[in-house]
Every structure is written in structure tokens, then in C-alpha cells.
Amino acid sequence: MNNYEHTIIARQDTTASQIKQIKDKYSDIILKNKGNIVQTQDWGLMNLSYFIKKNKKGNYIHFKIKCDGSLIKELEKNEKLDKNLLRFLTVRVKNFDLKTNYFLKDNKTNEK
């Protein structure tokens, strides 16, 4: 069992319900393959620093997962085929820091 941080970027024109669908879809895959979701973070709509597939912005979703390596293969296989996603990134970490969320403040200022 390893600790992974998994981030995906969805297209800018996805609706809120679609984002929820995407979130549910991948958390389902994780749970089916005996993975543990420690935490999920919604970073929200953020500006991309360069264009990806003609998108200026992207919806970021961040998972913290405790699972085996085979699950990551399965996840990324599905994400490669998904047309709603722009990018994904998985990073193995030794310890999770669950307290800090670097993108929370940005969301609050946007809402105001």
C-alpha cells in the first residue's frame, strides 16, 4: 500500500453536475479496486498558465489515495480515454499533509 496524490484537470466548459459525475466516476473506480480515499479537494476553476487543447481555464480536482500501484494504472487508463479531462498527475508521497490547502484562499476571493 502506498500513498498517492492524484490531480485531474477537467475542461473549462463542464457544468457543476458534470464535475460531480467525474468525481463520482473516479471515486467509484478507486473504491472498486480496494483503494482508500483519504481526502478529496476541489480547487475549483483556475486559470491555466498556458493553453491546453484551446482551454484557458480548468477545473482542478485533487484526490489523496491510499492504494496499490495497480489501481493507478487502472485509473490512468480510464483517464486517457476521457474527453472531459485535460491532464492528470499522480505523485507518490511518504506522508499526507491534510491540513494545508494551498488553493482555498483563491476560491474565497473569487466568490467574493
Next chain:
Amino acid sequence: MKSKKINSKKNKSSNFSKLSIFQPNKYKFKKTCPLSSKGAPIVDYKNIKLLKRYVSENGKILPSRITNISQKKQRELSLSIKRARNLALI
């Protein structure tokens, strides 16, 4: 009031007395790694505020001889900057 002023003057003079031509180099240049000390911020690909400090205007990674970062931290930094680039954060 007067006494206070005198005190401040005294302090200043004492500070000046410390400066001399024969002082060791460490007072002139600050050459410690800003990320290795205690209580330093954690290098992470999500910590954009920190990473942006060590990237040039064109988005290039700054060399450690300019930023005085230790070799170990520079390796960590460059890895996390590349991760952040992949996610279009930088």
C-alpha cells in the same frame, strides 16, 4: 523624552562600533540556504507562491548560485517546478 533620545543615540553608536573593516565575511554576505533552516516552507508542487520565487520571468528555473539554495533543496525544487508546469500551475 530627552533621556530616550540619548539612549537611542547610544544604541546607534554601539551598532556602528560593530562595523569595521576587519569583520569576518559572514556579516557582509548572507549565504545560507533559505529553505534548509528550521521552520522553512515545505517545497511542494502545490505551493505555487514559493515556486514562483525561484523561477525567472520567462518561466525558467533559476540556478542555485543566484538563489543560494542548497544542492539537496535545489533538486527538490526543480522536480516540483516541473510537476507544477505539467499541471499548468506555473
